[in-house]
Amino acid sequence: MFVNPLQNNPSSEGRNPATPLQAWVRITSGNSRWVRGGSRPIGGRFNRRSSLKTKRPYATVLSCIESTTPPELLCDAELGDLSVIRSAGGVLTPIISDSIALVSTAPLILILGHQRCAIVEAAYHSLSTGETPPKNLRSIIQSLTPAYERAVKSGGAEPAETMMRHQVALTVRTLEVDPRLSPFVQSGALAVVGGYFSLDTGKIASLADPSASYL
Template identity: 25%
Template sequence: MRTQTKEIQEHLTPADAHRILVEGNYRFVQNVKAQRNLKEQVLATSTGQFPFAVVLSCIDSRVPAELVFDQGIGDIFSVRIAGNIVNEDILGSMEFACKLAGSKIVVVMGHTRCGAVNGACNHVEMGNLTPLLNKIQPAVQKVNPSGGKMEREAIEQVTVENVKMAINEIRERSAVLSEMEKNGEIEIVGAMYSVESGEVEFL
């Protein structure tokens, strides 16, 4: 598997980038990894990087983006935060990834059995975690406007809704990324990762 170069990156379309991620996840699920020399990739990327994708995902230890998409060093920007929420710093990071570093796709990836979403659904409050979980509350309220006790299925619905709201937030709060998407330079898409099967489903 070749290391990402400027030439390879420039010739990729957003659709190509999407396909590469789908194919990578298929290999991961099948437990068949692409052959890579990571030491060579370290050397090849030492003077520059040309990732084709930026993935916003949760900090959950079961959801490492590079592994679940079977990518190597220099292939993707990985942005991780509990509950895969969006804030100003993350938007800035995504703008850097796409506008300056040339990435072709922005993926917001939630996952099943998310502790942050579960915490938001159960109104957990603790130090600096409280304002972070508050950012998930709009998704909670959309799925459960009555505020009653939530079952597992409803909590999983909140996870999907949280991803969709993050996508909308990216488009609304980042003129840079919104314009790039309208121009066909990038794709902005949501996804859900199953911690049970390892499969990624694009929304």
């Protein structure tokens, strides 16, 4: 589901987002600050006492474990703004699904893929060549196989990037129909959004956003 960040936004930075649209705009506006180098001072953002008293997460983020993709920094978020869950390649496991459902009081769930994901590239290489991967990658690659199969059907010059986008889309759909989340999705109180972080530009965009020229 694509939440259009160009629609009118009734929220402000001073209020906690109450709708999926407001949460998405907060994500993208924070990311824009980070891209411009205008992030707020860390000491101000991470004031432990004030944050714990006043903050509720406005988004749950599932992202990759790679060290270059920390959602809190990419979104210029404060302590308590985001509930972040990370896994190799952003794969969705039963434990991760349970964890997302547990903290899903926020109006937005962002599934954040990223450019040149080493895990996805390793999975694509293994599945396309038939090479046996290391033991610690086998369950991860198994989880990524449906995205690989869709990438093969889609074709394209950058198959691993296509595979990542399919992985994000599959995860979005899985969560949208999760019986613990689907009533809130159907009512409009919750949106599950697929996003993509460009290592080249530093930007986060919706995978459904046609203006994201680097996708």
